[in-house]
Amino acid sequence: MAETHEGQPLLIVGSVAFDSVETPTGRADMALGGSASYASIAASYFAKPQVVGVVGEDFHAHHMARMRDHGVDVRGIECMPGKTFHWRGRYHEDLNNRDTLETALNVFQHFNPSIPDAYRDTRYVMLGNIDPTLQLSVLDQTRGATLVGMDTMNFWIDTARDPLLEVLKRVDLLFINDEEAMQLAEEWTVLGAAGAIRRMGPKYVVIKRGEYGSVLFGPDLTLFVPAVLLTSVVDPTGAGDTFAGGFMGFLSRGGTLTRENFAQALAWGTVMASFTVEAFSVEGICNLQRPAIEQRRQQLLDMVRY
């Protein structure tokens, strides 16, 4: 049993998947992946995640145990006839680019998130990177959330811009990478993109810049946290989901949305993501001990403590 928090609940809606990943140095086959898996395990170090997702009949008890062992509430994961969502991809030599070799949506194709009544009042909500129409459906089922964060990607910006703009009007915080931010905002700078996106709805935007760190923009607020410098990166898959999970997990412990709390959330998200990329699948963030996490956070903050 990992060291987990009996913390405040954080509702996470997203994909639970099997990933088959090839990198220049190795490979993983049919390993646990998906935005909700990464986000919930990362969040479990700070909060009590409640996951809503869907899996197929090939999703076995030991897969579910990975999450349950971290105190993740998996009652909202529906099991449907058929196979679990499967993504297969191959990373290039520099790990900054990848090719998708196969996307088998399987049971995810018919996913229509139904939020269990027990989760509908959860105050902190993370909408993982899924179809914006499903994100809207989740929002319709929740009641009075304090803070709703969402993630998205270029695919939805290209193919579902209208529903995406609807979701943006109804969330508090968007996680997005720098290229996608500029694509969404039709702006050429991160600063310009952040301003344009905030005018679309979310009061806060976190722009992720991969190995370069991340920036949070809010009212009279710009915060930057660098990434942890690592000697070896094994597999970048799930880094963004882990970041969002750690970030939202920390904030869901309550407290006000101060500069200091946001800075801490950024740092924790960054630290958790640094563990994810050091191993395939969710291995890097499973069973982490508190001192290891704290040490890496210290290392991160030292870089910007002048």
Next chain:
Amino acid sequence: MAETHEGQPLLIVGSVAFDSVETPTGRADMALGGSASYASIAASYFAKPQVVGVVGEDFHAHHMARMRDHGVDVRGIECMPGKTFHWRGRYHEDLNNRDTLETALNVFQHFNPSIPDAYRDTRYVMLGNIDPTLQLSVLDQTRGATLVGMDTMNFWIDTARDPLLEVLKRVDLLFINDEEAMQLAEEWTVLGAAGAIRRMGPKYVVIKRGEYGSVLFGPDLTLFVPAVLLTSVVDPTGAGDTFAGGFMGFLSRGGTLTRENFAQALAWGTVMASFTVEAFSVEGICNLQRPAIEQRRQQLLDMVRY
């Protein structure tokens, strides 16, 4: 007359050039450029730069005045028969890539830096991005410098690796961008590259990551400073030279090489570079007023003050 420092001397050896630059939004023709021009004007806000370089007969008094007006000591700039070094380039839409359309070395082809006797005891030395054999020649002419910084680029890593390794053994600090650092070190991560480069000689390495900031590595020392977020970038030419000039200019004011001084040097280099990219040629860093510089530094530090 710009607001300048009657500070400590900083010897800068590099190119003085005319640049013709096209960007998606504009162009400049035969405008003042070159590593020594950018570095010396940037350094002039902190120190008394002494420039060693070469120009042709087409380099007129008003070009020299741009530097002299900033208190730059230009007695080491030799004027030779022929034309000044001319670079012509065009930036791509995103400003992160550029094509060189023409490189006319002209008088620079025969440049063999001769350090005036009055400069040979200067304690702070910046070797701009020139042929490593010339950088070695400069080192042979200096006497007991306290801190020698150097810049280089992929061209020298590809074509003059052996002399470059010789220079590295004899300098204290290398400025290099992230891709070139990995190329030089034959390592895949910034952390790995920094370690390998430090084993080649320089005690300190500053890895520049463009619009993402920069990291300094030294003994038991890792410092990160983000870049200034700008709403508009006009022309990135000279950003790295400006950064090095501001950084070395600040350090040449003396004081020990503490964590705090390095952090300040990184911040000043970053701030000066942010002004350079907002205009063509050296326009962005000419005649800056102290409050404008200070305000931007504050903005930068606020981003990482949690």
